Amino acid sequence: MLTASSFASISDLRDKTASIVKQVNTTGKKIILSQNKPVGVFLSIDEYNALLKLSFPAEKATPQEIKAYQASSHGEEAVEAFAFLDAFQ
Numbered sequence: 706m707l708t709a710s711s712f713a714s715i716s717d718l719r720d721k722t723a724s725i726v727k728q729v730n731t732t733g734k735k736i737i738l739s740q741n742k743p744v745g746v747f748l749s750i751d752e753y754n755a756l757l758k759l760s761f762p763a764e765k766a767t768p769q770e771i772k773a774y775q776a777s778s779h780g781e782e783a784v785e786a787f788a789f790l791d792a793f794q
Contacts, residue, residue, distance in 0.1 A: 711734065711735065711736060711737055712736065712737050712738075712739055713725055713736050713737075713738055713739070713747070714738070714739055714740065715738060715739070715740045715744070718738060718747070725747065729747060729748060729749050730749055733749055733751070733752065735747065735748040735752065736748075755774065758770075759774070
């Protein structure tokens with residue numbers, strides 16, 4: 706589920722970089738960056754690598770890995786975040 710703490714402005718990122726990085730690494734949750742509208746996503750390196758693994762055919766994830774990711778709270782948040790971002794295109 707997306708919450709107010711799932712968002713940060715570019716100014717917040719500039720002024721509070723260390724605390725935002727710590728929050729992402731501690732909680733594992735993504736931060737949607739905004740500049741009057743969503744412009745990017747800040748996520749942990751583990752989450753980034755997991756997304757890369759799912760996106761490249763040469764490094765296909767197994768069906769079990771995909772189902773496990775989709776069942777995790779991160780998978781649910783990602784689907785919700787992408788749907789939210791698609792609304793702005």
